[in-house]
Amino acid sequence: MALRDSVIADSDLHVMEPPDLWQRYIAPEYLHAAPQGLTEITRDMRVRVKNHTLLRLGAVNPQAIDAPRRGWRPEHENVYAAPESAGWDAASQVAAMDLEGLDLAVLFPSRGLFVLGLDSSESIGSDGLEPPFASAIARAYNDYIKDMCDGAPDRMFGAAMVAPHDVPGAVLEARRAVEELGFKAVFLAPGCVNNRPWHHPVYDPLWEEIERLNVPITFHGGGQTYLKPDFSLAPLDSLMLWHTFNQPLAIQFVTVCLTGGGVLERFPNLRVGLLEGNCSWAPWLLHRLDEHYEWVGATDAPDLTMKPSDYFRRQCFIGIEAEEETAQPYFDTFGDDNVVFSTDYPHGDSMFPHAVDTFDKMPYPESSKVKICGDNWSRLYNIPLVKHT
Numbered sequence: 500m501a502l503r504d505s506v507i508a509d510s511d512l513h514v515m516e517p518p519d520l521w522q523r524y525i526a527p528e529y530l531h532a533a534p535q536g537l538t539e540i541t542r543d544m545r546v547r548v549k550n551h552t553l554l555r556l557g558a559v560n561p562q563a564i565d566a567p568r569r570g571w572r573p574e575h576e577n578v579y580a581a582p583e584s585a586g587w588d589a590a591s592q593v594a595a596m597d598l599e600g601l602d603l604a605v606l607f608p609s610r611g612l613f614v615l616g617l618d619s620s621e622s623i624g625s626d627g628l629e630p631p632f633a634s635a636i637a638r639a640y641n642d643y644i645k646d647m648c649d650g651a652p653d654r655m656f657g658a659a660m661v662a663p664h665d666v667p668g669a670v671l672e673a674r675r676a677v678e679e680l681g682f683k684a685v686f687l688a689p690g691c692v693n694n695r696p697w698h699h700p701v702y703d704p705l706w707e708e709i710e711r712l713n714v715p716i717t718f719h720g721g722g723q724t725y726l727k728p729d730f731s732l733a734p735l736d737s738l739m740l741w742h743t744f745n746q747p748l749a750i751q752f753v754t755v756c757l758t759g760g761g762v763l764e765r766f767p768n769l770r771v772g773l774l775e776g777n778c779s780w781a782p783w784l785l786h787r788l789d790e791h792y793e794w795v796g797a798t799d800a801p802d803l804t805m806k807p808s809d810y811f812r813r814q815c816f817i818g819i820e821a822e823e824e825t826a827q828p829y830f831d832t833f834g835d836d837n838v839v840f841s842t843d844y845p846h847g848d849s850m851f852p853h854a855v856d857t858f859d860k861m862p863y864p865e866s867s868k869v870k871i872c873g874d875n876w877s878r879l880y881n882i883p884l885v886k887h888t
Contacts (some may be wrong), residue, residue, distance in 0.1 A: 500865070500869055501865060501869075502537065502855070502858075502865065502868045502869055502872060503600065503855075503859070504750060504809070504883040505869045505872065505873050505886075506602045506603065506664060506872070506873045506885065506886050507600055507602050507603075507606065507840075507855055507872045507873065507888070508599050508601070508602060508603040508873055508876040508877070508882075508884065509596075509601050509603070509604035509605070509726065509840065509841055509842050509844075509876075510605060510772065510774060510816075510818060510839035510840060510841045510850070510876050510879065510880075511605065511607050511719065511736060511774045511775055511818060511841035511843065512592075512596070512601070512604035512605065512606055512607065512655075512841070512844055513606070513607050513608065513609050513843065513844060514535070514587060514592065514606050514607070514608060514609065514644070514647055515544075515582075515583075515587035515609050515845055516587075516608060516609055516610045516611060517536070517586060517587070518535065518536020518537070518543075518546075519535070519536065520534075520536070520610070520639065520640065520643050521533035521534040521535070521614075521636065521639050521640075522535065523643075524639035524640070524642045524643050525606065525635055525636065525638075525639040526635050526639070528635075529632055529636075530739075532549070532602040532632065532650060533639075534546050534547060534548045534610075534636060535547045536610060537552060537605070542579070542614075542845075544607055544609045544610050544613070544721075544722075545610070546610040546613060546614050548614055548616075548617060548628070548636075549617065549627075550626055551725060552616060552625070552637060553593060553613035553614060553616045553724055553725070554612075554613045554616070554618075554721065554722035554723050554724065555616075555722070555723040556580060556723060560646075560874070567637030567689045572848075572849075573845065575845075575847070575849075575851070578587060578598070578851065578852055579776060579845055581594070581885070582594070582845065583659075583693075587845070588647075588649075588650070589646075589649070589650025589651065590645050590650060592606075592647065592650070592651075592716045593651045593655070594655065595844055595845065595851070595852070596654065596655075596888070598835055598851075598852045599844065599851055599852045599854060599855055599886055600766045600855050600888050601773060601842065601855070601883065601888065602654065602658070602884075602885065602886055602887040602888050603654055603655075603876070603882065603884070603887070604654065604655055604656070604851065605655075605656045605657070605658050605683060605684055605880055605882075606644055606647060606648065606655055606656065606657055606658060607658055607686060607719055607774070608640065608644075608660065609719075609741040611640050611660055612719065612720070612722070613688075613721055613722060613827055614636055614726055615628065615633055615636060615637070615660070615664070615688065615722055616662075616688065616690060616724025616726050617724070617725050617726070618692055618693050618694075618725065618726065619633070619692055619693050621663040622693040622694075622703075625735070628662070629664075629666050630662070630664045630665030630668060631665065631668065632670065633662035633664035633665050633668075634661075634662045634664075634665045634668035634671075634672060635659040636658075636660075637661050637662045637668075637669075637672055638660065638672055638675075638864065640660045641659050641660055641672065641676050641682070641840055643673075644657045644658075644659075645657060645680045645681075646684075647681075648681075652681075653887075654884070654887055655683075656679060656681075656682065656683040656880065656882060657681070657682035657683065657684075658671075658684040658685065658686045658748070659672065659673060659674065659676030659677070659680070659682045659684065659685045659686065659728075659838070660686060660703070660768050661673050661685055661686075661687065662674075663687060663691075663692045663695075663702070663705075664692050666702060666704055666705055666824060667704070669705050669706055670704050670708045672841045673685045673705065673708055673709055673712060674708060674712065677710070678716055680817075682714070683881065684714050684715050684716075684717050684772065684880060684882045685709050685712075685714060685715055685716050685717065685884055686716070686717040686718065686719055686750075686772075687713070687717075687718055687719075688718070688719065688720060688721065688724070688726070689717065689718050689720050689728065689730065689750065689752055689753050689790055690720075690724055690728070690729075690749070690761075691721075691726055691727060691728070691750035692725025693727060694727055695761065696756050697753060697756035697757060697760065697762065698756045698757065698759075698760025698761055698762050703765065703766075705729045706749075706762060706766045707766065708768055708857070709769060710766045710768050710769040713881060714769055714770075714821075714881065715769075715770035715771060715772045715816070715879055715880065716770070716772070717767065717771070717772035717773075717774055718749070718750060718771070718772070718773055718774065719774045720745055720746040720750065720775065721745075721746075722739065722745060722863075723745070728752065729780075730744060730745050730746075730748040730749040730752065731744060731745040732744050732748075733874065734856045735855070746776040746777070747776045747777050747780055748776075749776060750773045750774070750775075750776030750777075750817075751776070751780060751784055753773060754773060754784065754785075754811065754815070754870070755784070755788060755807075757771060757810070757815070758785075758788065758805070758807035758808070758811050758815075759788050759791075759792065759800060760800075761800065761802050761806045762812050763813070763815075764802055764803055764804060764805075764809040764810065765802075767813075767814070768814075769814060769817065770814060770815075770816070770879060771814055771815045772815075772816050772818075772839070772879055773815055773816065773818065773819050774818045774839075774841065775820075775841060775843065775855065776807075776817075776818065777818070777823055778811065778818065778819050778822055778826055778829045778838060779817070779823060779825040779826050779829055780830065781811070781817060781829055781832070781833065782828050782829055782832040782833070783811075784793065784832075784849050785807060785808040787806070787810055788807045788808070789807055789808050789868045792806055792807055795857075796881035797866065812832075812833060812837070813840070815837060816834065816837045816838070816839050816875060816878075816879045817837060817838055817839070818838075818839055818840070818841050819835070819838050819840055819858075819871060820841075820843075821840070821841075821842065821843075821850045821854040821855070821857040821858040821859070822850060822857050822858075822861075824861055824862075826863070827862070830863065830867065835863075835864075835870055835871060835875075836870070837875060838871045838875060839871060839875050839876050839879055840858060840871050840872045840876070842854035842855070846883060855872075
């Protein structure tokens with residue numbers, strides 16, 4: 500079957516949230532402190548939280564006046580004009596899916612990738628996010644996404660934001676999002692709150708609940724925040740340089756934490772989505788991690804019963820970019836059963852509206868491309884495949 504004749508599902512389709520999302524949706528007791536989009540320019544993904552601007556532009560600040568448009572492909576000025584004028588509403592989201600040829604999609608944020616990018620107040624004081632406030636920010640975003648998905652509930656599905664600043668609150672919000680709102684995933688940004696890595700036992704109640712809910716935990720990076728580690732390598736002073744590192748390094752960090760850190764040993768039915776960080780690096784990283792397990796695992800990871808790469812094979816799904824022509828070693832090592840596809844609409848580096856066509860031209864078997872855009876997505880998110888376009 501040709502790719503265009505099969506169901507094409509996007510593992511990571513972005514929304515462009517309105518600048519006043521949190522003013523409209525946050526609980527009344529937090530309205531006075533609600534995050535605010537930095538400008539009314541809808542492609543400006545920055546958001547003001549407490550006394551901080553996120554995403555953090557760091558050394559790029561002298562060019563901040565151009566930040567809303569920097570990095571966008573020239574052709575996007577035409578194809579993004581209509582959704583931008585419509586405020587990136589649900590109807591424009593469906594129209595974009597139709598233009599690209601997407602049947603189904605799970606929705607992820609833009610401003611929401613950064614909005615929780617501060618340590619907890621327990622760590623940095625009044626400039627940090629109080630745990631209940633962080634959970635209120637997440638809850639407001641999820642209510643917005645529920646309204647977005649209601650515009651096409653048979654095609655668009657929510658991924659719930661939860662706040663790692665507030666693990667008990669994150670457990671409750673994951674439960675609400677799945678059981679009451681009908682969401683199909685939970686997501687976290689890779690940066691660590693209060694310097695706690697993802698295999699820290701404080702997060703075990705969240706992994707336990709997500710496993711029980713039978714949805715995946717997905718990780719998705721974005722840009723520079725105030726969390727650590729700084730995957731963008733802060734001394735780098737241009738988008739071209741730091742953005743090259745940011746998402747892949749973040750997803751590599753998460754992979755090491757979950758596999759080598761024992762999370763997937765403790766939660767063997769937890770599905771994991773590692774999104775928008777490429778997949779070509781995985782053979783090297785997992786090989787190196789396996790070597791270290793064989794070397795010092797008896798003392799450093801005594802609870803593991805398998806090599807880290809075996810946990811990866813068993814429980815992880817990883818995103819491939821539309822133009823990622825370097826992925827053949829990944830397929831040679833891990834096969835094509837746990838790779839999922841994304842267009843990255845409507846971000847500046849997306850190949851939209853030619854992302855599917857670009858991927859279709861990659862030198863991989865047609866059967867693999869069909870599986871990556873369909874069956875693998877269905878297994879990750881536990882959503883049946885239905886043709887719409």
